[in-house]
Amino acid sequence: MSDLFKLSIVVPCYNEEEVLHETTKELTKIVDDLVKAGKVTETSKIVFVDDGSKDKTWQLIDEFSQKYQTVSGVKLSRNFGHQGALLAGVTSVSKDSDAVITIDADLQDDVNAIPKMVDEYLNGAEVVYGVRNNRDTDTAFKRGTAEMFYKFMGFLGVKLVPDSADYRLMSKRACEVLLSYRERNLFLRGIVPLVGFKSAKVYYARKERFAGESKYPLRKMIKFAMDGITSFSIVPIKLIMGLGFFIVLISILLLIYSFVQKINGNVVSGWSSLMISIWALGGVQLISISVIGEYVGKIFSEVKQRPRFTIERDIYTEKTQEENKR
Ligand code: UDP
Ligand code: MG
Numbered sequence: 328m329s330d331l332f333k334l335s336i337v338v339p340c341y342n343e344e345e346v347l348h349e350t351t352k353e354l355t356k357i358v359d360d361l362v363k364a365g366k367v368t369e370t371s372k373i374v375f376v377d378d379g380s381k382d383k384t385w386q387l388i389d390e391f392s393q394k395y396q397t398v399s400g401v402k403l404s405r406n407f408g409h410q411g412a413l414l415a416g417v418t419s420v421s422k423d424s425d426a427v428i429t430i431d432a433d434l435q436d437d438v439n440a441i442p443k444m445v446d447e448y449l450n451g452a453e454v455v456y457g458v459r460n461n462r463d464t465d466t467a468f469k470r471g472t473a474e475m476f477y478k479f480m481g482f483l484g485v486k487l488v489p490d491s492a493d494y495r496l497m498s499k500r501a502c503e504v505l506l507s508y509r510e511r512n513l514f515l516r517g518i519v520p521l522v523g524f525k526s527a528k529v530y531y532a533r534k535e536r537f538a539g540e541s542k543y544p545l546r547k548m549i550k551f552a553m554d555g556i557t558s559f560s561i562v563p564i565k566l567i568m569g570l571g572f573f574i575v576l577i578s579i580l581l582l583i584y585s586f587v588q589k590i591n592g593n594v595v596s597g598w599s600s601l602m603i604s605i606w607a608l609g610g611v612q613l614i615s616i617s618v619i620g621e622y623v624g625k626i627f628s629e630v631k632q633r634p635r636f637t638i639e640r641d642i643y644t645e646k647t648q649e650e651n652k653r
Contacts, residue, residue: 332425335371338375345537347391351391372397372647400640402638411513418636421503439531456494457494459532460530480560488519512558
């Protein structure tokens with residue numbers, strides 16, 4: 328086997344017209360250097376996945392695809408979310424790439440980690456995680472909530488690589504395994520560690536977003552975290568059962584207590600204790616039902632087996648077919 332392998336870099340984009348110029352510039356430079364260093368083939372590609380953007384993102388991707396040989400794109404028919412866009416990109420490129428790197432469009436993840444990932448791959452790693460060694464550029468709120476989330480996931484028994492997001496390299500084989508996980512409620516950073524194989528980590532400093540603003544408002548962040556928890560763990564259901572037992576125990580103790588009071592002749596007026604128990608129990612029941620509902624909802628969306636993304640146009644495949652003919 329020759330040392331040359333085909334690398335594809337998948338970049339999900341949602342309304343990223345402000346950053347695309349710069350991202351294209353930096354990524355093409357990295358790929359060109361890798362080609363010159365004799366590590367990757369000349370057919371290596373940067374694949375922008377337009378996740379149903381409302382601005383000029385697709386026009387730019389189309390334009391760059393014509394201008395640069397290394398650039399291509401995939402257009403989704405509507406917005407499927409970050410995870411769906413990543414999956415669509417990986418699905419398109421893994422057919423004929425030896426390794427796939429996924430990276431955000433906003434240049435927050437240091438592109439200089441890419442050559443290091445490539446080296447780890449050449450050393451035999453099939454999954455290379457990009458791990459940030461600082462989060463200084465994230466807001467205190469984002470940092471705090473993220474930390475809490477990862478701690479909680481650990482508590483629930485979900486294995487995640489701390490401080491790694493969706494910046495990683497995967498071999499063709501790892502991609503194929505990843506794609507064989509058929510779930511709809513995607514939480515990729517939970518699935519990737521389940522893929523197995525030899526893995527490595529590459530450290531980098533996370534930077535400010537190059538331009539534009541975060542496409543992850545609080546609403547999307549909460550949904551993402553909920554997906555992470557309820558797609559990977561049934562511990563919440565067990566916690567509720569524990570809570571139920573605990574409350575039953577307390578009510579038995581209260582019963583005994585009130586009997587003793589009765590025997591001793593201390594008549595209790597009873598109103599407050601009644602009210603409190605009605606409200607407390609009602610609350611617990613509502614929470615319990617809602618958590619169970621969350622899982623039932625997951626089952627509902629899984630059994631429908633709907634497509635996880637729909638591609639409208641695939642310049643990547645058009646280009647590679649063209650190149651393979653030559
Ligand atoms: N993104 C996407 N679809 C969405 C939301 C975001 O493809 O519905 C992309 C976005 O263009 C970016 C990446 O996902 O390349 C990460 O988003 P962002 O940088 O806004 O998230 P943050 O870094 O603030 O967590
Ligand atoms: Mg970002």
